[in-house]
Amino acid sequence: MRNCALKLCRQPMRAPSSVFLDFLAPSTVKYSQCRHASTTAGTAGEPKPRYVLSKEQREFMDSALRVNQAGELAATLIYTAQTPQIVRSYPHLRPLMKHMYDQEAGHLKTFNGLVAKHQVRPTAMYPAWEVAATFLGWSTAALGREAAMACTEAVETEIGSHYNDQVREILSWEADAERRGEELDEELKDMLATFRRIRDEELEHLDHAVANDSKEAKPYDPLVDVIRFGCRTAIKISEKI
Amino acid sequence: MAHLARTLPRRALPTQLTPYLRRAQALSTITIQPTPQRTRPTPTPTPNQPKTPLAQLRTYHSTLHPRLPDHEYTNSQTAILTAALDHVPAHGFTSTALTLGARDAGFLDVSVQLLPRGEFDLILFWLASRRGLLRGKVEEGGLFRRIAAEKGKDVYELGVEERVRGLLLERLRMNDEVRHVWQDALAQMSLLSNIPLSLTELHALASDILTLSGDASVDAAWYTRRLAVSAIYASSEVVMTRDPTPDLSETAAFVERRFEDRQAIADKFTGLGQCASFGWNTAVGLGRSWGLKI
Amino acid sequence: MSSRSAWRALHYSAKRRAFQPPTPYRCFSCTTRAQSKPEDERMTHFGFTNVPESEKETRVGAVFSSVAASYDRMNDLMSLGIHRLWKDHFVRSLNPGSCLPALTADQRGWNILDIAGGTGDIAFRMLDHATNINHDMETRVTISDINADMLAEGRKRSLDTPYYNTNRLSFVEANAEHMPHIPDASVDLYTVVFGIRNFTDKQAALNEAFRVLKPGGVFACMEFSKVDNPVLDGIYKRWNFSAIPLIGQVVAGDRDSYQYLVESIERFPSQEEFRGMIQKAGFMIPGQGFENLTGGIAAIHKGIKPIVKA
Numbered sequence: 001m002r003n004c005a006l007k008l009c010r011q012p013m014r015a016p017s018s019v020f021l022d023f024l025a026p027s028t029v030k031y032s033q034c035r036h037a038s039t040t041a042g043t044a045g046e047p048k049p050r051y052v053l054s055k056e057q058r059e060f061m062d063s064a065l066r067v068n069q070a071g072e073l074a075a076t077l078i079y080t081a082q083t084p085q086i087v088r089s090y091p092h093l094r095p096l097m098k099h100m101y102d103q104e105a106g107h108l109k110t111f112n113g114l115v116a117k118h119q120v121r122p123t124a125m126y127p128a129w130e131v132a133a134t135f136l137g138w139s140t141a142a143l144g145r146e147a148a149m150a151c152t153e154a155v156e157t158e159i160g161s162h163y164n165d166q167v168r169e170i171l172s173w174e175a176d177a178e179r180r181g182e183e184l185d186e187e188l189k190d191m192l193a194t195f196r197r198i199r200d201e202e203l204e205h206l207d208h209a210v211a212n213d214s215k216e217a218k219p220y221d222p223l224v225d226v227i228r229f230g231c232r233t234a235i236k237i238s239e240k241i
Numbered sequence: 242m243a244h245l246a247r248t249l250p251r252r253a254l255p256t257q258l259t260p261y262l263r264r265a266q267a268l269s270t271i272t273i274q275p276t277p278q279r280t281r282p283t284p285t286p287t288p289n290q291p292k293t294p295l296a297q298l299r300t301y302h303s304t305l306h307p308r309l310p311d312h313e314y315t316n317s318q319t320a321i322l323t324a325a326l327d328h329v330p331a332h333g334f335t336s337t338a339l340t341l342g343a344r345d346a347g348f349l350d351v352s353v354q355l356l357p358r359g360e361f362d363l364i365l366f367w368l369a370s371r372r373g374l375l376r377g378k379v380e381e382g383g384l385f386r387r388i389a390a391e392k393g394k395d396v397y398e399l400g401v402e403e404r405v406r407g408l409l410l411e412r413l414r415m416n417d418e419v420r421h422v423w424q425d426a427l428a429q430m431s432l433l434s435n436i437p438l439s440l441t442e443l444h445a446l447a448s449d450i451l452t453l454s455g456d457a458s459v460d461a462a463w464y465t466r467r468l469a470v471s472a473i474y475a476s477s478e479v480v481m482t483r484d485p486t487p488d489l490s491e492t493a494a495f496v497e498r499r500f501e502d503r504q505a506i507a508d509k510f511t512g513l514g515q516c517a518s519f520g521w522n523t524a525v526g527l528g529r530s531w532g533l534k535i
Numbered sequence: 536m537s538s539r540s541a542w543r544a545l546h547y548s549a550k551r552r553a554f555q556p557p558t559p560y561r562c563f564s565c566t567t568r569a570q571s572k573p574e575d576e577r578m579t580h581f582g583f584t585n586v587p588e589s590e591k592e593t594r595v596g597a598v599f600s601s602v603a604a605s606y607d608r609m610n611d612l613m614s615l616g617i618h619r620l621w622k623d624h625f626v627r628s629l630n631p632g633s634c635l636p637a638l639t640a641d642q643r644g645w646n647i648l649d650i651a652g653g654t655g656d657i658a659f660r661m662l663d664h665a666t667n668i669n670h671d672m673e674t675r676v677t678i679s680d681i682n683a684d685m686l687a688e689g690r691k692r693s694l695d696t697p698y699y700n701t702n703r704l705s706f707v708e709a710n711a712e713h714m715p716h717i718p719d720a721s722v723d724l725y726t727v728v729f730g731i732r733n734f735t736d737k738q739a740a741l742n743e744a745f746r747v748l749k750p751g752g753v754f755a756c757m758e759f760s761k762v763d764n765p766v767l768d769g770i771y772k773r774w775n776f777s778a779i780p781l782i783g784q785v786v787a788g789d790r791d792s793y794q795y796l797v798e799s800i801e802r803f804p805s806q807e808e809f810r811g812m813i814q815k816a817g818f819m820i821p822g823q824g825f826e827n828l829t830g831g832i833a834a835i836h837k838g839i840k841p842i843v844k845a
Contacts (some may be wrong), residue, residue: 315819317819317839317841318821336630337634337635340634340635341635342631343751347751348751349723349749349750349752350633350635350752351629351645351723351724351751351838352751352752353630353755354629354753354755354821354837354839355819356821356822356824357821357822357823357826357837492727524682
């Protein structure tokens with residue numbers, strides 16, 4: 001059903017109304033021409049025609065990149081706020097915290113690059129998430145190592161499942177492209193690989209947190225539930241604005 | 242990992258859209274347009290159009306995919322509007338210009354019914370098409386070289402700020418030929434029902450100018466910069482309608498002053514922010530050195 | 536009329552509604568039922584009852600013959616006068632008449648065909664607009680109606696207008712589904728206001744409109760439609776099924792005709808469905824394709840005939 005709908009949505013995109021647009025946006029013509037060139041050259045051995053994204057798929061990528069950037073921003077800020085207090089009480093955790101922070105900082109850099117490259121609007125809640133994430137990191141660290149790790153566990157669970165959803169969505173496009181004898185463009189393939197790598201790293205953080213007694217956090221269930229609910233809400237908001 | 246097996250995110254694909262799309266496909270009518278003698282199906286607009294059919298909010302952009310068009314007018318609408326723009330300097334953004342455009346494009350007087358918003362459609366089309374033209378100029382590559390040459394610099398030395406300024410002035414100059422009728426257009430745009438679309442278009446222009454200038458802000462600055470460019474552009478447009486100089490030098494001077502103001506304000510805010518964060522970090526550091534668990 | 540009988544009438548109509556068999560909605564563009572039983576005579580709806588297609592025309596004719604004289608007074612009462620605002624808006628948005636000098640002689644003035652415009656209220660408005668606003672003395676309107684009584688009413692009213700006995704106004708008795716006397720591609724503007732819901736075969740009428748219109752010509756239709764706001768819809772339905780037949784009984788002494796009117800309103804396709812029918816006839820749809828008036832009680836639909844149909 002979904003694929004059928006997507007196919008239908010794609011149809012209007014196939015015939016760009018370039019007759020009278022030529023003078024408006026030469027880029028439209030240029031790109032569509034080079035696309036046609038690649039489409040006609042789709043014989044055996046040649047590169048397959050490129051899978052054209054529908055408007056809905058573009059919107060999905062738009063909100064996905066926006067959410068991911070906001071999520072990684074929040075993650076770096078949480079670790080930044082947690083690290084001094086944790087390391088002060090448990091110096092042996094310094095390398096772990098640094099490792100996790102470095103990875104998150106790397107993710108943020110990746111997504112900042114992607115957001116700029118694909119001209120995605122960053123979330124309007126940017127300053128709000130900054131404050132919220134710093135507060136979350138600081139307050140859980142103040143509650144102790146277990147609470148901080150429970151926070152990491154909760155956040156990474158949400159983020160990991162979110163990345164998983166995105167990977168699954170792009171994979172469904174890939175399957176769709178396969179069916180039509182087309183293939184995803186390089187950028188999307190790279191992005192798919194990036195999402196997968198980052199998802200695995202986030203889940204690795206989750207394992208570290210569990211290994212460091214996150215389950216020992218004192219009010220474990222309410223704490224984790226509240227944080228996860230907050231994450232889900234933030235994701236929902238960032239998808240839209 | 243049971244939680245990972247959650248359903249796919251609910252996508253923004255309205256279910257009621259599907260039957261219309263199917264129907265629209267089955268019914269797409271064929272028109273022959275006057276200028277290039279080619280037959281092509283008119284892209285029947287997805288009937289369930291969003292409230293803002295023009296300059297839809299930016300979405301995912303990729304050099305590997307064609308850019309979405311600057312507006313969503315159909316071919317026939319575009320034909321009438323394009324022809325009508327020729328009559329704008331003489332008749333203004335009026336229904337007269339639209340009717341003459343319809344006649345030029347081979348339509349009847351009554352065919353202006355194709356444009357439900359009437360004159361405002363003409364204004365929006367002017368804005369959207371000039372925006373596309375501006376992008377075209379930049380992508381051809383000559384525009385920044387010219388701006389750099391005016392400042393006596395090499396094109397690589399041109400900063401983002403200078404590029405933004407240059408593009409903004411260039412866009413204002415495009416309005417030169419309709420300067421005498423632009424006040425009416427501004428009045429139309431500020432009508433209550435037209436404000437949302439006017440603002441969308443203004444945002445699209447500011448966004449285009451910044452993107453083309455190479456601005457890569459990905460945080461809250463994304464918003465403040467677009468706001469600043471929009472504000473400067475909108476106020477300069479008003480100044481331009483009263484600018485008696487033929488080469489728009491007064492408007493150019495006004496734009497320069499606004500950019501200086503913007504810089505001054507931005508500097509103040511940065512200074513304040515730095516001051517606050519310094520104070521905060523000092524306080525936290527002091528607290529920690531006293532042994533507070535913060 | 537005593538309040539008791541008014542109450543009884545309200546009560547009666549409410550009950551009557553409850554007894555209606557739940558007939559499934561069926562629009563003409565997808566006559567699956569008719570196709571499944573080709574040996575039977577094709578049925579169509581007359582209000583909430585189904586009648587053979589051949590019979591609908593006469594029955595609608597009987598309704599309008601009986602309401603012709605009191606038509607405008609009744610409209611005022613039923614719509615609380617709002618129908619005048621709608622009609623004024625409709626004509627103003629169409630802006631009939633050329634305010635510019637024509638390039639060639641045959642382009643002078645618009646050739647307007649007002650279908651189901653028997654009493655002429657739209658036709659006179661359009662001529663007034665063309666004359667007074669656009670200073671166009673050439674635009675002509677042909678009023679076409681299937682019902683001789685409505686046309687007679689329109690002729691009578693035209694006596695009071697400056698267009699009486701000029702070539703700018705003419706009356707034709709014709710069925711809008713089949714108008715052989717009107718040549719192909721001869722009409723600039725085709726209007727049908729609160730009429731198309733009474734047509735037996737709406738799609739055929741739309742196809743005929745497409746035929747007679749010049750390329751670039753406009754099909755404009757105002758018709759009762761579906762209210763999108765549930766609260767307003769509730770009030771509106773109540774008004775329709777309780778008050779309007781009652782008013783018909785009191786003022787025109789004809790309950791059944793007005794009962795038919797409200798039932799036919801209920802049966803008319805929604806905005807989106809009707810837009811689909813217009814597209815199916817071959818028209819281009821400007822923008823959203825319809826404009827809701829007073830929350831969707833009425834809607835203006837427009838379609839433009841493409842320049843060249845391949």
